[in-house]
Amino acid sequence: MKEKIILFDTTLRDGEQSLKTNLGTKDKITIALALENMGIDIIEVGFPISSPKDYKTSQEISKIIKNSKICGLARCTEKDIDAVYESLKKSKNFRIHIFLATSPIHIITKLKTTLNDVIEKIIFMIKYARKYTNDIEFSCEDASRTPIKNLCLIVNAAIRAGATTINIPDTVGYTFPQEYYDIIYNLKNEVDNIDKCIISVHTHNDLGMAVGNAITAINAGARQIEGTVNGIGERAGNCALEEIIMALYTRKQNMNVYTNIKYNKIYITSKIVSEICNIPLSINKAIVGKNAFSHSSGIHQDGILKNKKTYEILDPKFIGVNETEFNLTSKSGRAAVKYHMELMGYKSNTYDINKLYNNFIKLADKKGQIFNYDLESLAFNNEIDNITEYYSVKYFNVESNSSSISIATIKLQCGNLIKLEAATGLGPVDAIYKAIIRITNYNIDLIKYRLIAKNHTEKSIGQVEIKIKYKKKIFHGIGLSKDIIEASIIAIVNSLNDIWRFDQVKKNILKNKS
Structure with a gap:
């Protein structure tokens, strides 16, 4: 019988930590709704104690999300746990996620305490959180670098205290798949009360192993996977949920597990997260990259x-x-x-x-x-x-200032004629575009303008890529120059040459038919 894999999304918490600016409440709600619509089981909406804004946003999301379970992160302190409860209590279905470091390097150098004190604190805080809910997840931070005997003691104690989900994170993306498999396998066989909880894994991609580690953890018995949309997150990022989801689906005969994901919502959710977080997808990104298909x-x-x-x-x-x-x-x-x-x-x-x-x-x-x-x-x-170049640039001059009004003067070679026009616009590109339109009389729409800096030296070259819509067709133009104004003009003129040739071909076809 197939077993369900619980999908735990931390885009709004771990994913946001990697951004240069915090997401606004409306943006987080938009992402949360997209995740719910995609069928994500658990949405970690934030770290409520970290800031008033995160607290308020978690509170607002808890009022809106109905089908996915809501989760908030807390350190092993009463204040953190109280903050999670207060921010999420409007939801009828919420989880408190507590974490504490368990590896020797963290216990000795960061916490400056002992393993026994760590275990005592974990037990106390899980019991404290249970006064708010029975759905408690405990994460052994840096579990993959924690000696297995110590990890077994910690997990056993956390379950006895009342944790219903135990997360075994590869916090720094250090572990290889076989090592990760062995960790989960040993926990399943050495911890006598392990059947009373769900084993979760949270993998990072520092060595490019995040998805591979998650897959091997499932094979070893883990039944909850934590990750983010597009793999965003601290440093090199997290396990990309869309990759793990499609790996499980594509190899379902081998894995014998399933998810409740609405697969046709994967791509649009990826696009929403990419645009809101302002993190463009690599063209060769698995599943959702431009070149994936x-x-x-x-x-x-x-x-x-x-x-x-x-x-x-x-x-x-x-x-x-x-x-x-x-x-x-x-x-x-x-x-x-x-x-x-x-x-x-x-x-x-x-x-x-x-x-x-x-x-x-x-x-x-x-x-x-x-x-x-x-x-x-x-x-x-x-x-x-x-295949001729009908249009070519003979001269241009663009004047722009802080008032945002720009003036562009353009002289183009148009076949055997030379034409000169000037126009004003909201910025230099708009002025250039309008001046060229006056010369060519094409009914076109500039629908995309993209500037790419090739490098940052004195000899740097700017590349401008544009898309122009003409007669329901999309035409592409590229311009290269040290001067981005010139690059913009070249890109537009290159696309206009394509449009001119397109018109000539259509005229010839109609002429031959007649």
């Missing part, structure tokens, strides 16, 4: 088109991602090029795939990533040399 290799693309399972062990739609993405680069094959042409509605008998592919490779080597509108231009122009 994208393919560039021609061999992989061909395999995916024949059978998705050749190179994808997960269905992206299962976690809320729209679809598999094929990046068109010089590594892509004919199959991917043909596939993209089919997506745009072009049948194979309307163009020469061999000529298109040869021109595609030439342009990809020059440009990098290729987009659908590039393919159209290549498919319906005889040679790559005919």
Whole structure:
């Protein structure tokens, strides 16, 4: 019979500790609601004694969350425990989470006490907390560096005192998976009252072992996993819950466990946490990274088109991602090029795939990533040399000051003509954009502007990436320059050249049909 894995999310507590600024109450409520909607069993909403703001926020969340259990963190002191109770008592379903260090290095150098005193304090504080609730979790801070005999004594005492969940954290991300397995296995076999509690694990990623350690802990008998969305947290972060969830699902025949997660809410929850916490996801982040379901290799693309399972062990739609993405680069094959042409509605008998592919490779080597509108231009122009740059920058001047009103003067080469326009805007980019619009008369929307600093030296180069919407299509532009104003202009002009070519191709197609 399959056993349930309890998912304990600490994004709002351990995750927030890694942020440069504290989250606002509204932001925390938004994340808490997303976690509840995703099906998280327990949400650790904060460390109420740490600040009046954390106390108030924990209190507000406790009034709103109904389906997930609410939890607050406390040190082994009466004041901390009282604060957790007072902030969470509006919830009918709350937990008090108490922690105390148990490893020799912490006991001797940080607490300056003895193991016996630590055990006595743990017993007293768990009994004290039980006057508020029977749902008590005790964490042995730095458990993975605590001698197993000492750990067994501590866990036994905590359970006798009334703890219903015992957390065995790898606080500094030091432990290897086999070592972690042995710790949980020994506790299961050496502590005589261990069956009276749930064993939990809280793993950190300092050596990149967080998810691996959590998996081995489950195999050894742990039934609660603590982590954060996107793996945010102290130092290198925590166990990424979305990774552990999908590992358990994908390998469910091996694990024989289950969760109550709504899988199709994983991606949107990840996006919410990333945006609110202002922590962009690495493009190669497992499960939720931009490249998690994208393919560039021609061999992989061909395999995916024949059978998705050749190179994808997960269905992206299962976690809320729209679809598999094929990046068109010089590594892509004919199959991917043909596939993209089919997506745009072009049948194979309307163009020469061999000529298109040869021109595609030439342009990809020059440009990098290729987009659908590039393919159209290549498919319906005889040679790559005919892919012309209609617009080019001849001159620009931008004046900006603290009033936020900027003036941009732009001179562009437009085919055989040179045109000059000026415009005002709310900032230099807005002024540039408006001046260029006056020259080209394109009905476009600048929907994304991103500045990337390549380095921080005198020779540093700024990279501007933009997205422009035109006739319901998205066009991409990139500009590189030591001057970010110039980089912005280049990016816009590059995208306008793509738009111009797109229009020319459409005109040619209509002309040929008529």
